[in-house]
Amino acid sequence: MPYPHLLAPLDLGHVTLPNRVLMGSMHTGLEDRARDYGKLAAYFAERARGGVGLIVTGGIAPSIQGWLAPLGGRLSMPWHVARHRQVTRAVHGEGGRICLQILHGGRYGYHPLSVAPSPIKAPITPFTPRALSARGIERTIGDFVNCARKAQDAGYDGVEVMGSEGYLINEFLAERSNRRNDDWGGSVERRQRFPVEIVRRMRAAVGSDFIIIYRLSMLDLVEGGQSWDEVVALARKVEAAGASLINSGIGWHESRVPTIVTSVPRAAFSWVTRRLKGEVAIPLITSNRINMPEVAERILAAGDADLVSMARPFLADPQWVAKARAGRADDINTCIACNQACLDHVFEHKRASCLVNPRACHETELRLEPAQARKRIAVVGAGPAGLACATTLAERGHAVTLFEQAERIGGQFNLAMRIPGKEEFAQTLRHFARRIDQTGVELRLSTRADAPMLRDFDEVVLASGVRPRTLSLPGADRANVLSYLDVLQDHAAVGPRVAIIGAGGIGFDVAEFLVENAPSPTTDIARWSREWGVDMSLQARAGLLPPAPAPPERELWLLQRTPGKPGKRLNRTTGWVHRATLAAKRVTMLGGVGYERIDEAGLHLRIDGAARCLAVDTIVVCAGQESNRELQSALAAIGRSVHRIGGADLATELDAKRAIDQGTRLAARL
Numbered sequence: 001m002p003y004p005h006l007l008a009p010l011d012l013g014h015v016t017l018p019n020r021v022l023m024g025s026m027h028t029g030l031e032d033r034a035r036d037y038g039k040l041a042a043y044f045a046e047r048a049r050g051g052v053g054l055i056v057t058g059g060i061a062p063s064i065q066g067w068l069a070p071l072g073g074r075l076s077m078p079w080h081v082a083r084h085r086q087v088t089r090a091v092h093g094e095g096g097r098i099c100l101q102i103l104h105g106g107r108y109g110y111h112p113l114s115v116a117p118s119p120i121k122a123p124i125t126p127f128t129p130r131a132l133s134a135r136g137i138e139r140t141i142g143d144f145v146n147c148a149r150k151a152q153d154a155g156y157d158g159v160e161v162m163g164s165e166g167y168l169i170n171e172f173l174a175e176r177s178n179r180r181n182d183d184w185g186g187s188v189e190r191r192q193r194f195p196v197e198i199v200r201r202m203r204a205a206v207g208s209d210f211i212i213i214y215r216l217s218m219l220d221l222v223e224g225g226q227s228w229d230e231v232v233a234l235a236r237k238v239e240a241a242g243a244s245l246i247n248s249g250i251g252w253h254e255s256r257v258p259t260i261v262t263s264v265p266r267a268a269f270s271w272v273t274r275r276l277k278g279e280v281a282i283p284l285i286t287s288n289r290i291n292m293p294e295v296a297e298r299i300l301a302a303g304d305a306d307l308v309s310m311a312r313p314f315l316a317d318p319q320w321v322a323k324a325r326a327g328r329a330d331d332i333n334t335c336i337a338c339n340q341a342c343l344d345h346v347f348e349h350k351r352a353s354c355l356v357n358p359r360a361c362h363e364t365e366l367r368l369e370p371a372q373a374r375k376r377i378a379v380v381g382a383g384p385a386g387l388a389c390a391t392t393l394a395e396r397g398h399a400v401t402l403f404e405q406a407e408r409i410g411g412q413f414n415l416a417m418r419i420p421g422k423e424e425f426a427q428t429l430r431h432f433a434r435r436i437d438q439t440g441v442e443l444r445l446s447t448r449a450d451a452p453m454l455r456d457f458d459e460v461v462l463a464s465g466v467r468p469r470t471l472s473l474p475g476a477d478r479a480n481v482l483s484y485l486d487v488l489q490d491h492a493a494v495g496p497r498v499a500i501i502g503a504g505g506i507g508f509d510v511a512e513f514l515v516e517n518a519p520s521p522t523t524d525i526a527r528w529s530r531e532w533g534v535d536m537s538l539q540a541r542a543g544l545l546p547p548a549p550a551p552p553e554r555e556l557w558l559l560q561r562t563p564g565k566p567g568k569r570l571n572r573t574t575g576w577v578h579r580a581t582l583a584a585k586r587v588t589m590l591g592g593v594g595y596e597r598i599d600e601a602g603l604h605l606r607i608d609g610a611a612r613c614l615a616v617d618t619i620v621v622c623a624g625q626e627s628n629r630e631l632q633s634a635l636a637a638i639g640r641s642v643h644r645i646g647g648a649d650l651a652t653e654l655d656a657k658r659a660i661d662q663g664t665r666l667a668a669r670l
């Protein structure tokens with residue numbers, strides 16, 4: 001067996017899980033409307049078919065006050081049960097098992113009815129919660145128990161009680177958010193009563209043949225969070241109260257330490273779960289940045305935990321477990337932890353999906369049926385758009401030729417994966433390379449397609465991407481003015497004082513590339529933890545120490561014309577990490593800049609009307625891109641039309657999410 005620890009069954013008494021893989025809770029947006037439960041059922045069924053040991057749903061509120069957002073998913077009334085039955089039937093029909101996560105949003109609830117132990121507003125919501133009265137607390141415990149009973153009626157195999165990430169239960173546990181001085185606050189013992197009572201009364205209500213997972217905040221990573229001794233004490237009480245399993249929660253949503261983005265090292269927090277081993281007898285689940293079988297196997301073999309939880313990796317690849325079992329880990333479509341189509345969507349109140357798998361959460365709508373007639377199709381450009389399109393077309397049965405002028409596939413993703421902290425992006429290209437081999441796409445590398453080559457195909461797809469925008473500034477042709485391609489692709493020499501023109505995603509990435517002075521911290525958990533202020537000795541309260549970033553390699557200015565601080569348009573859940581990284585490296589970030597000229601003295605500009613010269617030795621231009629579609633007019637001249645996707649279609653606001661989605665959707669239609 002390829003992964004003996006990962007694929008070992010786990011006996012929970014009344015039920016045996018077939019392996020040690022838990023699909024962790026992940027809000028998708030499909031939980032929020034009754035009419036979407038058919039789609040939700042199809043989404044989970046596909047994951048159950050792929051062999052995951054146990055699934056946990058996205059968070060479902062036990063009451064209106066517990067909503068994450070107005071009209072969010074809730075299970076509290078008899079008429080809610082039927083919609084959940086669709087989910088449990090679909091999962092059981094595939095031989096899977098599923099638990100419902102009960103999540104009370106507490107002060108993170110994005111609505112005016114939110115409640116909390118004390119009326120203290122969270123820094124990430126505009127609403128000040130109402131403090132629960134003692135009767136309100138009793139009622140809320142009852143809501144959790146009622147929700148668990150209804151989950152049992154709906155056919156779930158168990159529930160997960162969400163006790164981490166800074167939601168209601170976590171808020172009771174920490175002095176930061178619990179300033180009460182009654183039976184539910186004022187001492188550690190009293191702050192811990194709330195979760196213990198929930199688990200105790202829930203177990204009494206559901207009986208012994210029902211899984212109760214308790215998601216325990218092991219590392220709060222916020223000022224005024226819990227100490228390690230408090231965490232251990234709570235774990236013991238929760239076990240005694242009747243929990244079947246303890247899952248690891250790391251960090252509150254308001255924490256300023258990243259916990260799941262791509263620059264967090266793989267398995268960066270399994271050492272925390274390890275510290276709890278031996279303190280309780282029930283199995284422990286570890287989580288955060290585990291995305292491939294060898295990582296999971298290493299954790300389990302080292303005895304850090306009894307199960308691993310992965311959420312986003314199952315958006316990326318529903319067949320993750322089946323592929324690991326078959327010894328085909330190389331075929332896994334790896335989650336690159338970009339958050340772009342999953343968490344970013346959730347925070348924008350859009351349905352979640354996956355950058356590398358646009359079918360995620362769209363299983364019933366984005367169907368890939370076998371082609372009715374086999375066509376000869378040319379795809380020009382093997383960037384993310386062309387790769388997604390070519391492989392999907394071939395999977396449907398078309399005869400596909402993929403032209404790429406470079407020596408390797410990947411387009412701009414080859415640059416993205418060179419950025420420190422974005423090494424995971426290489427996994428997407430590894431996966432596409434496998435799909436090309438398996439689907440029989442004819443790949444022509446080092447071949448620049450021209451109109452005559454494309455004349456005889458039934459269809460032509462133009463996926464020729466983008467090229468960097470050049471500047472028309474006086475002095476822009478000097479030798480010390482480089483494009484991001486010169487720096488990332490051609491390894492051009494860069495001096496110690498650098499100005500970057502353009503502060504979009506690429507400007508930020510190039511800045512991170514230029515200030516990093518050692519191998520990427522993503523490869524070294526101890527160094528990464530030190531840099532972000534995570535106390536691996538667990539002596540500091542909430543695991544927080546002052547951050548200790550390594551000194552920057554260069555002095556750097558990151559500039560944009562738009563007024564205001566650069567970085568506001570970066571992605572919702574990851575932008576703050578990029579801004580914090582560059583601030584820690586003392587990068588000067590300036591908005592409202594007018595560029596005037598470049599000469600031997602440096603870059604001349606105006607800021608708020610005042611002239612200034614930055615005495616830099618290198619200037620790197622990251623001023624956006626333009627579509628590369630010259631082939632389209634050459635083809636039009638010989639009477640051929642094309643389908644355009646990715647950057648070739650539209651350079652504005654292009655990213656790999658749109659490129660892959662557009663390529664896949666076109667391929668589903670042709």
Ligand code: FAD
Nearest residue numbers: 381383384385405411412416449464465466646647655656
């Ligand atoms: P491209 O990636 O540009 O690919 C086009 C391909 O076509 C190229 O390989 C080119 O050689 C080939 N080609 C062109 N003309 C011809 C021809 N005539 N014949 C044969 N081949 C041809 N996006 C994100 O979503 N998230 C990120 O975190 C992210 N980070 C990035 C970091 C950096 C440093 C960079 C540079 C980009 C990043 N991007 C990111 C952007 C992302 O990589 C692009 O949006 C995406 O690659 C666009 O895909 P595409 O297939 O349309 O074009």
Ligand code: NAP
Nearest residue numbers: 502503504505506507560561562622623624625653654655
């Ligand atoms: P971008 O985000 O559009 O940023 C372009 C930058 O160039 C802006 O700061 C813009 O700011 C500036 N600019 C535009 N025209 C200019 C001109 N004529 N002269 C000087 N400055 C000019 O594009 P990008 O950084 O090239 O990134 C391309 C795409 O890749 C983006 O859409 C992004 O989504 C994606 N990407 C994503 C990530 C990620 O982490 N998700 C990372 C990298 C790239 P001003 O106009 O204010 O000067």
Ligand code: SF4
Nearest residue numbers: 335338339342354355
């Ligand atoms: Fe992973 Fe990115 Fe897909 Fe989210 S969108 S599941 S982070 S690859």
